[in-house]
Amino acid sequence: MSPEAALGQLESLGNAQKAGEMAAYHKAARRYLGVSNPQIDDAVKGWRAALSVEERVALADALWASDVHEARVAAAKLLTQARLRPDEGAWDVIKGWVPEFDAWAVADHAAIAGQKRLVAVPARLDEVEGWTTSEHMWTRRAALVMTLPWAKMNTPKPAELEARERILGWAAAYVEDRQWFIQKAVAWWLRDLSKRAPERVAAFLNEHGDAMKPFARKEASKYLTNSVSD
Numbered sequence: 001m002s003p004e005a006a007l008g009q010l011e012s013l014g015n016a017q018k019a020g021e022m023a024a025y026h027k028a029a030r031r032y033l034g035v036s037n038p039q040i041d042d043a044v045k046g047w048r049a050a051l052s053v054e055e056r057v058a059l060a061d062a063l064w065a066s067d068v069h070e071a072r073v074a075a076a077k078l079l080t081q082a083r084l085r086p087d088e089g090a091w092d093v094i095k096g097w098v099p100e101f102d103a104w105a106v107a108d109h110a111a112i113a114g115q116k117r118l119v120a121v122p123a124r125l126d127e128v129e130g131w132t133t134s135e136h137m138w139t140r141r142a143a144l145v146m147t148l149p150w151a152k153m154n155t156p157k158p159a160e161l162e163a164r165e166r167i168l169g170w171a172a173a174y175v176e177d178r179q180w181f182i183q184k185a186v187a188w189w190l191r192d193l194s195k196r197a198p199e200r201v202a203a204f205l206n207e208h209g210d211a212m213k214p215f216a217r218k219e220a221s222k223y224l225t226n227s228v229s230d
Contacts, residue, residue: 060079097110144183
């Protein structure tokens with residue numbers, strides 16, 4: 001499957017009216033085809049079955065480089081797999097995409113692929129920590145979105161608890177950031193964690209909540225009991 005053939009397959013599924021609607025909604029200046037996520041899923045499923053890991057990585061990178069919305073979504077989906085061996089090439093490609101993030105939808109698809117690679121090799125958190133001080137807002141945001149699995153662990157082991165605290169430290173450093181998407185990412189992380197460790201989220205909010213935007217604090221405390229969130 002060549003990049004040209006893969007993009008051609010996506011183009012054949014396009015819908016001009018929907019493409020216009022998507023461009024207006026996402027507000028990122030790139031080409032839109034008007035292809036739905038289920039259609040992209042079906043295409044990617046076929047490509048994944050026919051390609052080796054190395055071929056998938058190469059195709060994903062080429063599709064991303066096309067700067068077509070659906071091709072970038074497909075690129076991320078190609079690399080969204082828990083068991084991917086070897087995965088160093090996939091991780092390098094995903095890292096290379098991060099500085100190009102410019103809109104939430106594509107960034108979130110790529111972040112899901114990144115989550116799988118971080119869980120597979122938690123030592124990669126050392127690299128992600130460097131993103132937290134980037135001048136690029138979407139890179140800073142990616143540090144939290146890609147580490148969401150640590151907010152969702154029901155029975156974390158000691159090393160996972162240590163990683164969770166490390167990431168909460170990043171979130172604490174973000175609360176002074178007035179960017180809406182950064183505040184939203186902090187709230188997202190805390191909200192997910194509150195389902196498993198409400199007391200830890202309550203402690204975070206007691207210490208840092210006043211510096212958060214009101215909407216973010218409200219979202220972060222969504223699943224806390226009134227007595228805890230107060």
